[in-house]
Amino acid sequence: MTVATDPTPVIRLRGIRNQFGSHVVHDGLDLDVYRGEILGVVGGSGTGKSVLLRSIAGLQRPVAGEIEVLGTDVRAASEAERIALERRWGVMFQDGALFSSLNVRENVEVPMRAVEGLDPALRRAMADLKISMSGLPYLAGDKYPSELSGGMRKRAGLARALALDPEIVFLDEPTAGLDPIGAADFDTLIRQLSDTMGLTVFLVTHDLDTLHAICDRIAVLAEKKVLVTGTMDEMLRVDHPWVHDYFHGPRARAALTAKDAQKGS
Amino acid sequence: MQVLDRLETPVSVTTDQADGAVSLHLAGRFSLGDLTALHGALMQAATAGPFLVDLSGVTRLDTAAAWAIAEADAKATAAGHSMQITGASADSAALIQTVRDALPNPDTPPAKPMTLALWLDGYGRSVMGAVSFLMQLLGFLGLFLSRLARALRHPSEFRLTALVHHCHEVGLKAVPIVALMAFLIGIVLAFQGSTQLKQFGAEVFVVDLIAVSILRELGILLTAIIVAGRTASAFTAAIGSMKMREEIDAMRTLGIDPAAALIVPRVLALLLMLPILGMIANAAGLFGGALMSWVELGISPAMFQSRLIEGTDVSHLMVGMIKAPFFAIIIGVVGCHAGMQVGNNAESLGQKTSAAVVTAIFSVIVIDALFSIFFAQVGI
Numbered sequence: 001m002t003v004a005t006d007p008t009p010v011i012r013l014r015g016i017r018n019q020f021g022s023h024v025v026h027d028g029l030d031l032d033v034y035r036g037e038i039l040g041v042v043g044g045s046g047t048g049k050s051v052l053l054r055s056i057a058g059l060q061r062p063v064a065g066e067i068e069v070l071g072t073d074v075r076a077a078s079e080a081e082r083i084a085l086e087r088r089w090g091v092m093f094q095d096g097a098l099f100s101s102l103n104v105r106e107n108v109e110v111p112m113r114a115v116e117g118l119d120p121a122l123r124r125a126m127a128d129l130k131i132s133m134s135g136l137p138y139l140a141g142d143k144y145p146s147e148l149s150g151g152m153r154k155r156a157g158l159a160r161a162l163a164l165d166p167e168i169v170f171l172d173e174p175t176a177g178l179d180p181i182g183a184a185d186f187d188t189l190i191r192q193l194s195d196t197m198g199l200t201v202f203l204v205t206h207d208l209d210t211l212h213a214i215c216d217r218i219a220v221l222a223e224k225k226v227l228v229t230g231t232m233d234e235m236l237r238v239d240h241p242w243v244h245d246y247f248h249g250p251r252a253r254a255a256l257t258a259k260d261a262q263k264g265s
Numbered sequence: 266m267q268v269l270d271r272l273e274t275p276v277s278v279t280t281d282q283a284d285g286a287v288s289l290h291l292a293g294r295f296s297l298g299d300l301t302a303l304h305g306a307l308m309q310a311a312t313a314g315p316f317l318v319d320l321s322g323v324t325r326l327d328t329a330a331a332w333a334i335a336e337a338d339a340k341a342t343a344a345g346h347s348m349q350i351t352g353a354s355a356d357s358a359a360l361i362q363t364v365r366d367a368l369p370n371p372d373t374p375p376a377k378p379m380t381l382a383l384w385l386d387g388y389g390r391s392v393m394g395a396v397s398f399l400m401q402l403l404g405f406l407g408l409f410l411s412r413l414a415r416a417l418r419h420p421s422e423f424r425l426t427a428l429v430h431h432c433h434e435v436g437l438k439a440v441p442i443v444a445l446m447a448f449l450i451g452i453v454l455a456f457q458g459s460t461q462l463k464q465f466g467a468e469v470f471v472v473d474l475i476a477v478s479i480l481r482e483l484g485i486l487l488t489a490i491i492v493a494g495r496t497a498s499a500f501t502a503a504i505g506s507m508k509m510r511e512e513i514d515a516m517r518t519l520g521i522d523p524a525a526a527l528i529v530p531r532v533l534a535l536l537l538m539l540p541i542l543g544m545i546a547n548a549a550g551l552f553g554g555a556l557m558s559w560v561e562l563g564i565s566p567a568m569f570q571s572r573l574i575e576g577t578d579v580s581h582l583m584v585g586m587i588k589a590p591f592f593a594i595i596i597g598v599v600g601c602h603a604g605m606q607v608g609n610n611a612e613s614l615g616q617k618t619s620a621a622v623v624t625a626i627f628s629v630i631v632i633d634a635l636f637s638i639f640f641a642q643v644g645i
């Protein structure tokens with residue numbers, strides 16, 4: 001899957017306004033996400049990245065604006081259309097949000113249970129496959145979420161999000177709280193899955209290494225809207241003060257050096 | 266456009282046998298719902314002999330279909346013939362390869378046979394678990410007593426505000442439910458007693474029946490059971506959620522002793538409040554009994570009172586009330602101990618809370634039975 005072969009965006013947001021009481025989080029926010037790309041969404045804490053993700057995934061209703069996902073108007077969709085749509089995307093929450101009373105395999109099987117005519121033995125096998133594709137060992141399927149480390153819970157959450165081979169996955173800070181090696185592995189995994197399964201990835205992150213390593217495009221959330229979008233190279237040339245500080249700060253330079261070093265070797 | 270391309274292109278799997286070679290033609294947009302049929306067809310072909318899988322009609326191959334193809338290949342290879350794939354797009358081929366790489370290698374540990382030794386082992390472990398639980402409770406009681414002694418020696422360190430707060434929660438807020446419960450029990454006793462005693466013309470003894478049973482046993486026992494349900498669970502939930510959020514560890518690092526800060530005020534509040542609640546229950550029970558005796562048997566309140574004072578020894582009240590501190594300590598210790606056992610997940614909080622209630626009620630009843638035997642032996 002190459003980027004931007006498809007000119008119609010899979011996610012199209014226009015004039016989104018989100019508000020809690022008198023606290024306006026988004027106002028007049030526009031964003032397009034194209035098929036097969038990995039879009040990294042960055043912004044300061046509390047700028048409403050999670051709220052934006054929740055709005056697109058239908059977990060929160062914006063006060064105003066248009067949300068179109070895979071050609072369906074999310075806000076106007078009927079119950080049946082919404083269910084059909086929800087099967088075509090997967091959401092991975094920050095700490096995996098696994099059901100604590102089910103083991104990992106059963107967690108991954110949860111969305112598959114809605115598929116009619118799927119043999120239980122095959123369902124089990126598919127769940128094991130998804131677990132394995134998410135980089136977990138085979139026997140992790142029998143473990144309960146409380147027995148897993150943070151990184152493994154995230155992988156299990158990803159396996160569940162991928163259970164129905166979605167076209168879009170939403171990831172909220174997938175590498176937050178992981179050690180650098182675990183985070184780099186997770187980045188590679190997302191890139192690989194995106195390439196082989198043709199996934200479109202909406203990725204909220206603070207991790208500059210992730211942005212460098214896997215994102216095709218970056219959207220910066222500031223001043224209640226998407227301030228700029230573009231590739232990493234374009235971001236480096238933006239002269240808005242926050243964006244400049246974000247991509248030219250000491251950590252950003254470190255990430256850039258690391259990337260160059262990787263390329264060089 | 267987007268919607269159109271999603272309108273389910275019907276999936277088809279057709280098998281033909283041109284010039285002796287079996288080939289499977291896959292077409293359409295595969296999704297998880299098609300797996301059962303596809304898997305069946307592929308497996309059948311894989312057992313039969315060499316065959317060809319033609320993917321040229323496929324619009325989208327999903328992981329499920331890719332898995333079925335990879336499985337069929339593995340099976341055909343195992344059976345000693347070959348499978349060939351034609352017409353696969355670059356994406357499909359890449360997906361099949363990814364799935365092949367990810368195929369889990371089941372190395373399931375062999376199930377252990379259930380032998381007598383294992384069975385005994387399990388039993389031994391649960392017995393030892395129960396023993397160690399009792400030892401832990403005892404240790405916890407010791408911890409409480411030592412912290413209480415320290416609080417007595419250094420009264421300035423004592424948390425009076427916390428004690429008052431817990432007295433309010435444990436005592437005052439439980440008054441309505443305890444009083445109502447005892448009142449109703451008094452009514453039931455009077456009613457049941459009167460129907461039985463009427464047969465012998467011994468109606469007036471209903472006063473003794475009510476007084477003895479409420480003062481000696483029911484007043485304090487039922488109060489303790491209600492408090493065990495209400496308060497043991499509240500203690501476990503409060504301490505457990507602090508444990509879950511590492512607040513207890515934070516206290517330790519800040520030089521605050523969790524036992525002194527959390528356990529002493531709670532258990533002490535119970536120790537102070539349970540006798541008072543028991544007295545309230547006794548009064549409410551007697552009141553309910555007197556009311557019902559008046560309605561049912563025409564025993565006037567004045568007569569009830571004089572009969573009560575003459576006929577019922579104060580030792581019955583003593584026998585009842587002496588149990589209160591024991592009940593209070595066991596309820597408090599069980600509730601706080603369970604709270605400290607909570608792990609770092611929400612599930613264990615729920616488990617420990619309900620376990621605390623069950624253990625507290627059970628212990629209350631066991632202690633009550635021990636006291637009954639004791640009093641019977643010493644003849645009070």
Ligand SMILES: Nc1ncnc2c1ncn2[C@@H]1O[C@H](COP(=O)(O)OP(=O)(O)O)[C@@H](O)[C@H]1O
Binds near residue numbers: 020043047049051
């Ligand atoms: N359910 C809610 N009720 C009230 N305010 C909320 C709610 N959810 C989020 N907010 C507010 O919206 C803002 C954006 O939150 P969020 O999207 O979580 O930020 P972040 O970009 O760090 O993910 C914050 O100021 C937060 O206080």
Ligand SMILES: [Mg+2]
Binds near residue numbers: 049050
């Ligand atoms: Mg967030």
